[in-house]
Amino acid sequence: MVQNARSRTVLALYSAADDIQCHRVRLVLAAKGVTYDLVQVDPAKPPEDLTDLNPYNSLPTLVDRELTLYDTSVVCEYLDERYPHPPLMPIDPLSRARLRLASVRIERDWLPEIEHIRAGGKPADAARKRLREQLLSALPLFKASKFFLNPEMSLVDCLVTPVIWRLPSLGIELGREGKPILDYGERLFHSQGYARSLTPEERALRP
Known part of the structure; x- marks a missing residue:
């Protein structure tokens, strides 16, 4: 279940309302069935906490406890390894x-x-x-x-x-x-x- 909240729990995703790269990460999370906090951001007015977390103010930005990730490919591969079932990459x-x-x-x-x-x-x-x-x-x-x-x-x-x-x-x-x-x-x-x-x-x- 996705929660719209600004407070971070274990996993939080800073995301634009309509953006392909953000949608890409949300789809990975949905495929994994992972619960997370969705922090919806206006890219033109990034909140201060995003600026503190990500020097580029880019979206999507994923926060997992003390870890912050902000390259979309890195985020997706991290989620696939962090939550291995179902796997979203082949073995070979x-x-x-x-x-x-x-x-x-x-x-x-x-x-x-x-x-x-x-x-x-x-x-x-x-x-x-x-x-x-x-x-x-x-x-x-x-x-x-x-x-x-x-x-x-x-x-x-x-x-x-x-x-x-x-x-x-x-x-x-x-x-x-x-x-x-x-x-x-x-x-x-x-x-x-x-x-x-x-x-x-x-x-x-x-x-």
């Missing part, structure tokens, strides 16, 4: 490396385009077109397995699914060609815990 090094590389590509290729789209203006149209093309070019990765490049849900799914969730709000339609991507999204949206990962603001992104 090759598969783990492949999934880590996929996350890097998504963060470098997809997420900047989403930032351009949300910024609006003329560059948003070009970014929308590029993101749509990148998603469709990744179709084989969505078809390769039940989940993204893996037979079981992984940390990469916790990054990909928030992107797919936001496509309607970004004005991106994949059409019939993109049906495998949309079907993938629907499977994850109905998975155990996904609803718990959403803020009210994120729920409102889809009709």
Whole structure:
């Protein structure tokens, strides 16, 4: 159960109301069934306690007792090791490396385009077109397995699914060609815990 509170207990997550990286961490926590305090932050006005904890004032920021983590990939891998069941990374090094590389590509290729789209203006149209093309070019990765490049849900799914969730709000339609991507999204949206990962603001992104 997620509690909205500013006081920290064992585990606290400082999170924006609508942010893919924050959603990514919340989805990991939901998949693990971990109870935590959710501290919702306005990125434009970070609270003093966040400034004290994180020199970059970045979100998401995770606090576990005396430990503070603020790089999203580090946070996700820490949670997967800290709460090992269910595991969200495969055992063999090759598969783990492949999934880590996929996350890097998504963060470098997809997420900047989403930032351009949300910024609006003329560059948003070009970014929308590029993101749509990148998603469709990744179709084989969505078809390769039940989940993204893996037979079981992984940390990469916790990054990909928030992107797919936001496509309607970004004005991106994949059409019939993109049906495998949309079907993938629907499977994850109905998975155990996904609803718990959403803020009210994120729920409102889809009709």
